[in-house]
Amino acid sequence: MTELIDLSGVEFWGRSPRDRDRSLAVLRREAPVSRQRPLDDPVLPGAAGDGYWAVVGHAEVVAVSRDPETYSSDARYGGVTMEALPPALARATQSIIAMDAPEHALLRRLVSSAFTPRRMSLMDAAIRRAARDIVGAVAEPGREFDFVAEVAEPLPIWAICEILGLDEPDRTWILPHANAMTGCRDPLFGGTDPIGALRDGLVAFGALTAELIDDRRRHPGDDLISALAEAEVDGERLTDDEIAAFVILLVIAGNETTRHAIAHGVKALRDSPEQWAAVAADPEGLLDGAVEEMVRWATPIMTFRRTVTRPALLGGHRVTPGESVVLFYESANRDESVFEDPWRFDIRRRPNRHIAFGGGGPHFCLGAVMARKQIRHLVAEVVTRLPGLELAEPRYVLGNFINAIGTMAATNGAKP
Ligand code: HEM
Numbered sequence: 001m002t003e004l005i006d007l008s009g010v011e012f013w014g015r016s017p018r019d020r021d022r023s024l025a026v027l028r029r030e031a032p033v034s035r036q037r038p039l040d041d042p043v044l045p046g047a048a049g050d051g052y053w054a055v056v057g058h059a060e061v062v063a064v065s066r067d068p069e070t071y072s073s074d075a076r077y078g079g080v081t082m083e084a085l086p087p088a089l090a091r092a093t094q095s096i097i098a099m100d101a102p103e104h105a106l107l108r109r110l111v112s113s114a115f116t117p118r119r120m121s122l123m124d125a126a127i128r129r130a131a132r133d134i135v136g137a138v139a140e141p142g143r144e145f146d147f148v149a150e151v152a153e154p155l156p157i158w159a160i161c162e163i164l165g166l167d168e169p170d171r172t173w174i175l176p177h178a179n180a181m182t183g184c185r186d187p188l189f190g191g192t193d194p195i196g197a198l199r200d201g202l203v204a205f206g207a208l209t210a211e212l213i214d215d216r217r218r219h220p221g222d223d224l225i226s227a228l229a230e231a232e233v234d235g236e237r238l239t240d241d242e243i244a245a246f247v248i249l250l251v252i253a254g255n256e257t258t259r260h261a262i263a264h265g266v267k268a269l270r271d272s273p274e275q276w277a278a279v280a281a282d283p284e285g286l287l288d289g290a291v292e293e294m295v296r297w298a299t300p301i302m303t304f305r306r307t308v309t310r311p312a313l314l315g316g317h318r319v320t321p322g323e324s325v326v327l328f329y330e331s332a333n334r335d336e337s338v339f340e341d342p343w344r345f346d347i348r349r350r351p352n353r354h355i356a357f358g359g360g361g362p363h364f365c366l367g368a369v370m371a372r373k374q375i376r377h378l379v380a381e382v383v384t385r386l387p388g389l390e391l392a393e394p395r396y397v398l399g400n401f402i403n404a405i406g407t408m409a410a411t412n413g414a415k416p
Pocket of ligand 1: 065096097098108160249250253254255257258261295299300301304356357358359360361362363364365366367368370371
């Protein structure tokens with residue numbers, strides 16, 4: 001049975017999350033680690049390798065994530081996306097997420113300065129204000145709008161611009177480039193050439209960061225670019241290209257992820273009137289649990305890849321150096337052995353051991369605190385100011401990386 005389950009076809013990745021999970025559930029039960037044929041990728045010919053190990057069980061995804069010595073993320077093996085990229089492109093666009101120790105630990109320590117608890121609490125009030133403005137702009141009764149474009153999308157990109165200390169007009173410039181780099185497989189974002197989109201993004205972000213670095217060296221501020229321009233690793237300054245790579249990673253890692261957690265999460269909450277009403281009545285008591293369940297439900301990053309560096313046993317299979325291992329976070333977060341009735345959206349789920357931010361290894365999401373704050377403040381505004389919100393079925397975006405909703409029609413209807 002499991003050999004009939006094919007995760008490599010374009011057809012698989014064009015299905016809805018629930019349809020995909022019908023296949024993943026069979027694998028979880030019968031083969032939490034399985035050998036898969038090379039990806040069918042009409043737009044990245046040659047980049048799909050000679051097949052891969054698909055890891056779909058929660059325990060196995062955690063085990064691989066926590067063993068970076070056996071399972072490398074390094075750019076020299078093509079980085080962490082399901083399709084291995086040419087190493088230079090992986091290095092230039094994936095930054096620390098495509099590095100192993102010790103380089104990874106050094107650079108991670110450096111960029112962590114932008115995410116300290118102190119900085120996060122300083123940003124909290126600003127995030128709350130931004131969330132209020134975003135929801136306020138669609139709060140007029142009867143207003144029809146696209147929930148993704150007008151509510152879910154603006155806050156994450158605003159937050160990244162804040163971290164980077166960007167001024168207008170760079171803020172308006174950044175979004176189309178960011179969308180093109182991640183959504184490049186779907187015609188909605190106008191592209192069928194992901195390598196080309198990554199290269200264009202690289203050139204554009206390279207030019208932007210070069211200007212910013214030049215400016216911040218002359219007028220240092222309290223932003224990440226200033227910190228990176230000044231920073232030294234092992235007595236060496238980061239190059240402009242290294243800083244540009246981190247900016248690209250931030251824009252990819254922090255933008256669509258949070259956007260789609262909000263879009264999937266609010267849709268699930270709206271589809272459960274009892275839970276919606278409960279959150280609206282007791283935001284302080286229920287929002288934290290709601291945010292965790294929304295992130296589990298959405299699992300915005302569906303897959304990341306590792307490369308085997310030494311012989312090992314994985315789920316009873318012998319894996320050998322050079323082989324690709326793909327972590328299916330989306331499947332791990334529906335693992336019946338960890339989550340009772342995993343397709344029940346339940347804001348009171350305890351414990352909620354989802355691994356949407358990673359399986360707990362050295363690459364665990366650096367922006368998790370920031371993402372949770374954004375989702376929390378936005379959802380608090382949505383449930384209190386859009387009590388009659390009606391949401392149409394989402395239009396999903398084709399791709400094997402981000403669990404994306406392209407559009408979702410919304411009406412601010414009368415209170416139900
Ligand atoms: C709901 C939203 C988000 C989700 C689901 C998410 C998910 C992830 C995942 C799965 C990883 C890799 C973990 C691993 O390999 O073990 C990761 C890494 C990362 N994330 Fe997030 N992320 C989100 C939001 C953000 C935000 C808002 C930012 C920053 C503004 C951010 C920045 C990063 C960075 C820099 C890394 C690389 C860390 C490293 O390699 O050491 N993420 N994220």
